[in-house]
Amino acid sequence: MVRVQIALFALVAAVCAAPAPAPCADAPAGWSSVLGGLTQVSVDATQVCGLNAFDNYKVYCSPKKQPAQWWQIVTVNLQQLAMNSGVIYGVRSGDNAFVVGTTDPSCQWTTVATPFGQVASVSYDGTLVCVASTAGRVYCAKSKGGSAALTWQALDGIVTTLAVNGAVLYGVNAQNQLYQGSVSDAACASGSAKWALVTNVSLKQVSWDGARVCGVTPTSQVVCADTPQGSTTPTWTTLPGELTQVSIFQSSLYGVDAAAHVYYKLMPPIGGTAPVPPPVTSPPSPPQYKDWTVVPTPGNKFIDVSSWGSTVCAVDCVNNIYCGVWDPVVPITWTKLSGSLLQLVVYDRGVFGVDYKANLRYTASTTPTGIPTWTQFTNLWKSISYDGSQLCGIDSTGRVACAAQDAASLKTIQTYPTWTTLEKKLNQVVVNKGTLFGLDTINKQLVTGSSKNLGSVSWSTIANAPNLAEISYDGLRLCAVNADTTQVQCADAALTSSPNWYAFAGTGMKAISLQREHLFALTGDYTLLHHTFDTGDDNC
Numbered sequence: 104m105v106r107v108q109i110a111l112f113a114l115v116a117a118v119c120a121a122p123a124p125a126p127c128a129d130a131p132a133g134w135s136s137v138l139g140g141l142t143q144v145s146v147d148a149t150q151v152c153g154l155n156a157f158d159n160y161k162v163y164c165s166p167k168k169q170p171a172q173w174w175q176i177v178t179v180n181l182q183q184l185a186m187n188s189g190v191i192y193g194v195r196s197g198d199n200a201f202v203v204g205t206t207d208p209s210c211q212w213t214t215v216a217t218p219f220g221q222v223a224s225v226s227y228d229g230t231l232v233c234v235a236s237t238a239g240r241v242y243c244a245k246s247k248g249g250s251a252a253l254t255w256q257a258l259d260g261i262v263t264t265l266a267v268n269g270a271v272l273y274g275v276n277a278q279n280q281l282y283q284g285s286v287s288d289a290a291c292a293s294g295s296a297k298w299a300l301v302t303n304v305s306l307k308q309v310s311w312d313g314a315r316v317c318g319v320t321p322t323s324q325v326v327c328a329d330t331p332q333g334s335t336t337p338t339w340t341t342l343p344g345e346l347t348q349v350s351i352f353q354s355s356l357y358g359v360d361a362a363a364h365v366y367y368k369l370m371p372p373i374g375g376t377a378p379v380p381p382p383v384t385s386p387p388s389p390p391q392y393k394d395w396t397v398v399p400t401p402g403n404k405f406i407d408v409s410s411w412g413s414t415v416c417a418v419d420c421v422n423n424i425y426c427g428v429w430d431p432v433v434p435i436t437w438t439k440l441s442g443s444l445l446q447l448v449v450y451d452r453g454v455f456g457v458d459y460k461a462n463l464r465y466t467a468s469t470t471p472t473g474i475p476t477w478t479q480f481t482n483l484w485k486s487i488s489y490d491g492s493q494l495c496g497i498d499s500t501g502r503v504a505c506a507a508q509d510a511a512s513l514k515t516i517q518t519y520p521t522w523t524t525l526e527k528k529l530n531q532v533v534v535n536k537g538t539l540f541g542l543d544t545i546n547k548q549l550v551t552g553s554s555k556n557l558g559s560v561s562w563s564t565i566a567n568a569p570n571l572a573e574i575s576y577d578g579l580r581l582c583a584v585n586a587d588t589t590q591v592q593c594a595d596a597a598l599t600s601s602p603n604w605y606a607f608a609g610t611g612m613k614a615i616s617l618q619r620e621h622l623f624a625l626t627g628d629y630t631l632l633h634h635t636f637d638t639g640d641d642n643c
Contacts, residue, residue, distance in 0.1 A: 130366050131344025138171045139163065140363035145186040146352045147229075150206055152176075152186040157363055160196035164206045167355060169367065177459060179204060179212050185227040190249030192227050201225075201234070203251050209461070213251040217242075224264040226272075228313070231286060233267040241265065241274065241296065243286050256291040260284065260298050268313035272296060279305040279321050283335050299335045304328075310351045314373050317351040325349055325358060329373050342368065394607040395624070395632035399434045404629040409449040409616045415623065416440075416449045417631070422459055429621065431635070442466070442477050448489045457484045461499060488533045490578070493554055494520055495534040501544060503527045505534065505554050523557040535578040538599065547571050547586050551599045567601050575617040580636070582617045584624075591615055591624050607634065 130136040141153035141163065151171070152164040160180040165171040176191075179202065184193035186206065195202050195212070201222045204212040217234070219242055224235040232253065233243040239261040244253035260282065262274030270287040281304055284296030304326060306318035316337065317327040323345040328337030344366065349358040356368040403425060405417040415435065416426040422443040427435035444456035444464065453467040461483040466476060483499035495505040506520035529541040529550070537555040541562075542548070549568035552560045572586040581602060582593040589610045594602030609632070614625040622634040 131342075133343055134358075134366040134368045135169060137169065137357070137365035137367050139165075139173050139365055141359050141365050142363050143184065143348050144350045144357045144359055144365065145184055145191075146350045146355050146357045147187045147189075148352060150186065150189065151350075151355075151357055152184065152191060152206060153357075153359070153365070154181050154184055154193075155363060156182065162191075162193075171365075174208050176204070176206065176208050176210060178208075178210055183222065183225055185225045185232070187227045187229040188248075190227065190229075192225050192232050192246075192249075194222050194225065203246075203249050205249065209459075215251050215253055217255070219255065219257070224262075226265050226267045228268045231267055233265055233272060233286065235262050235265050235274070239263060239277075241272075243267070243272075243291055257294055258284070258286070258291065258296045259294060260296055264308055266309045266311040266316075268311050271311065271313070273301075273309045273311045273316060274298070275306050275309050275318075279307050281306045281309060281318070301335050301337070303336060304339055308348050310349050312352045314353075315351055315370070317349050317356060319346055319349060319358075323347060323361075327351070327356070327370070393609075395609060395634050396431070398623075398631040398633050400437065400629070400631050403437060405625055405631055406629075407446050407614055408623045408625055408631065409447050409454075410618050410621050410623055411450045412619075414449060415621075416447055416454065417625075418444050418447055418456075424454075424456075429633070446486050448487060450489060450491055452491070455487050455489050455494065457487055457496075461485065463487060463496075486531055490535040493534050493537075495532050495539065495554065497529060497532060498524070501528040501530075503529055503532050503539075503541065505539075505557050525552075525557065525560050527552075527560070527562055531574065533574055533576045535576050538576070538578070540574055540576050540581060540598075542571055542574060549574070549583075563599075565599070565602065567604070569604075573613075573615055575615045577617045577619060579619075580617060582615055582622060584612045584615055589613075589627075591622070593617075593622070 140155055142156040144153040149167055150164055151167050154160050154162050160182050162176040162179055162181050163173040165173045180196040181193035182196045184191055189206050192203050199221045201215045201217045202212045203215050204210040219236050221237045222234045223237045226233050230247045231243055232246045235241055241258040241260050242255045244255045246253055262276050265274040272284045272286045274282050281301040282298040283301055284298045290296055305321055307321050309318040316330050325342040325346050326339045328339045330337045346358040346360050354370045356370050358366050404420045406420050408417040413429045415429050418424055424440040424442050424444055425437040426440055427437045444458050447454055447456035456464050458464055462479050463484050465478045485497040487496035493505055494508045498504050503525040504522045506522045508520050528544050530544050532541040534554055537553055539552040539554050541550050543550055547570040549565040549571055550562045552562040570586040572584040574583045580593050580595045581598045585592055589612050590606045591612050592604045592606040594604050596603045611626045612624050613627050616623045620636045624632045
């Protein structure tokens, strides 16, 4: 079996590690409950991120959709954050450092110098970051793309929390008074925001997207007002519910309550009352997979699968490993193994896998009831593929590397394999019997090469291949997920020149694993499917 995960972190990002949910609660009228528990949220055009002060300030992000599909940013814990365009500024828990990073789950965070002291509140609109220091002073700096080298400009005024968008800054002081100020180039240069009191509201928290301002009152009521011109006397509308913090971006309003429940509300367009079309819909009804058998996975949300013979193993969205024995009649009894992986390759002599720290791991245990002893190799990997004699994978720089690793050497494997780096950058690679297939990093084109002489690998593009999101190859067949149709399609002839592609029923496929007669697929809603091939070749 040869199996490798495309864009490993991207897939995990789609389904992994939901924040610990708070006790279930009915959403206030007009709001929808969002899976997970958070104590602060920040939303932009496509994503929502947040932190949970009740769970060690862990940070999570999700596409802006219902149901949410959270992933944890495992490299940081934040006690304040602001996110826009995939960039996060925040205050790190523990040392109170002001840091910048991205929504990537493995992002390496950079400390931002704040010569004025520690930061108490932060807001970021994609081009300008503004903060309130713990002394209440206001500082702003231009930062397009999430720079860590900021030139701070001090502004007058004392606030405890703030919100910036465009040239307008809102600030709330300790007396719950809301002020509107200017952060134009001229205002920042002069140090005067020309604050004006918004006289018809009291707030303890504010959010502002450039057209609508929302906030939370001292009595935990949520209020919003359309202010296309930044009016200082807007007409406020009180929304149902008692929340502690809100974040607005265009028609999307997210909020949290004191128990860390998360809520979402679709707001009407500015100047109108009819709701805009929702950004997402409810999950579609399960399709009829006429070419597949649904494999029961009670209570498990698998994101990766691999098989060898009748042994099938999978990892779930929190990196747990499960294995079982495939039987077309008797449902698999899934048994949890010790250890933690993001991606795995199972074969007759053990399991290779990549953990969330990008370490390569190996165990000789293939018995579901066994207790694996894992050997760890600390070189960084995005994914791995193995055919019983060669290991190939994508390293942390995106380059392909391979190493000879036969059955005999696996018995005493205690050191690094001897890797040969190939001068090729790919999103994923699979190897079997000396043949390599990969997907390039630009437009998901399929390429092929030979691993028989690693010192002189020549790659060629397969012209008739569609854009592909994932591939699996067992030496006989090549199967893939079509990036456009999200269907599984396979070929069994002319694989390295002009494959005879044929498609299977069903869409929404995310991951596949092919080995001999067994083809497994995982859908975006965690359904595990199985298709049986008539191989006609016991040695394939």
